[in-house]
Amino acid sequence: MTASNNGTPKQVEVAVRCDGLTKTFGTGNAAVKALRGVDLEVRNGELLMLVGPSGCGKTTLISVIAGVLRRDGGDCTVFAQDYNRMSEDETTSFRGVNIGFVFQAFNLIPSLTTAENVATPLIINGMKPTAAVSQASKILVEVGFDDRMVRSFPQDLSGGQQQRVAIARSLVHQPRLIVCDEPTSALDGETGHKVMELMRRLGRAENRALVVVTHDSRIFEFADRIAEMEDGRITQVVDSPSKLKAMSNQVV
């Protein structure tokens, strides 16, 4: 373990390292090999996009990276911590402190106001609701919300606004890794563009790492690197703008 005395993982250059990562769902004839030996690094301060056809294992990979799914084989460390060496509760605590989530369907709790939704990770980590909502309101201002919108409910917001709330929620507890699953798939092109600008600006601040799963070639330009997946493996990782351009014409 490389955790410091106060339990916070020490700063490392590589945020996520996967070597020969495997994951199989089901058994026997019904077994589906979702990951067949994934090798991948995600560096601190970079925005890495995972792209590839449906069913290639992108979501399974970020699930394992985020610690919401156990791997079967290979190695996977996040900030030098191995989930398979942690208990269920330790993994959950690790997620609560170090990982932010942005979901395709936003997953905002409809009975909570915008600020209360954003405050949820802070409340989970033990902050009093009043203080948490106050802190959440500040970050909502950063994503462009005014006072009235802070008190509104998710169902009163547009899709783009809801995703901005989700981004605020993923950032509020200052995690070191953010995983995003299809963050722009429910948004129109212009809104998706704005959301990615916001995510790149706020998400990468403080040397944070972002892993974004997407099908949306319109947002490839926001990536520092793009990893292409196919059939449970990483087939190529590109990092130059020209290669990104070339890929965006191929992968949809």
Next chain:
Amino acid sequence: MGFIALKMLLGDRAKYIGIVIGLTFASLLITQQSAIFAGIMTRTFSFLSDVGLPDIWVVDPQVKYIDDIRPMQDTMVLRVRGVEGVQWAVPLYKGSLAARRTDGTYQSCTIIGLDDETLMGGPPSMVTGNLWNLRKSGGVIVDADGAAGKLAHILPGGKRVPLQVGDEMELNDNWSVVVGICRVTQTFQTNPVIYTTYSSATSFAPSQRLLLSFVTVKAKPGQDLHALCQRIERATAMRAYTRDEFKMVTFLYYLKYTGMPINFLTAVALGFLVGVAISGQTFYNFTLDNLRYFGTLKAMGAKNGMLLRMILLQALVVGGVGYGLGVGAASAWGMLIGARTQLAFRLPWQLLVVSAMAVLVICLSSAALSIRKVMKLEPAVVFRS
């Protein structure tokens, strides 16, 4: 997390109201039926409660409950008085006779004959008149409910005029006059209760060789009542009960031989099942609807213990609200209906505890299903669209 749990619960108003209604109905049914049962069972020994002074009741050994009258010889009073430790012993008559109403119809009444000298065992409270007026020839005291109800004068046109002091009555073809109106605790039979002296009662009663219903006994100070009962039984070959024992004997008789417990238990069980069915299912559906959000919370770092406490809090809140509304409705119903009718309704704190326990079991059963579902929930579910 309690903050989020309550917001989630109250945010889904339709389900929240559905769960609360189910629990309210269950709580109402359980409390109301139990209270009626308790009221009826209390009435079985209400006469023993009303005659508060004696410590011991001496009856024929065949007597199974308070209304099971098996007369004894009048001399039994003297034999009881002779037992060591008895301060006083007086005769008490209890029987049934027909009262003729002014419209010519008859009404069956319970008649209580009090010791002529002491009038011991009289009504617990007088509305009008005086207990001592029973010593007037043919004097009777009638209970207020009977005087205003079953024994009231019925005028042409059907209007009822309550019996009053000075009104004359015919009891088993014997003339009598009302000298007082009293209040008594309602009895199981709900017949009007008429008090008179022992000698008047036995003269009104059909001719019988044996007439003495009970000997009521006051023990000397410091006496062990159970030991005194044994001495009385040895001396008289009769059965002697302390007041509480006689209440329990009566209570158990009705419990065992009337089939009432099973009837009321069925109604209570129905209330319980309705609560489980409606609230349990609705609560479970509420959890299923929110499973995605529980998964999101789990992914964001909420441990199983936190989610368990959230669900328990939600269950306890709906339980508390449903219980409060149900008990409140049952109490209001008991007070409103009880004030206008002869409804048997008794709601001691023990019943409130039983009802609360039943609602708690319903809530915990409902929550158990939901908890199981949430505990087994993989946080990876959040990435499924």
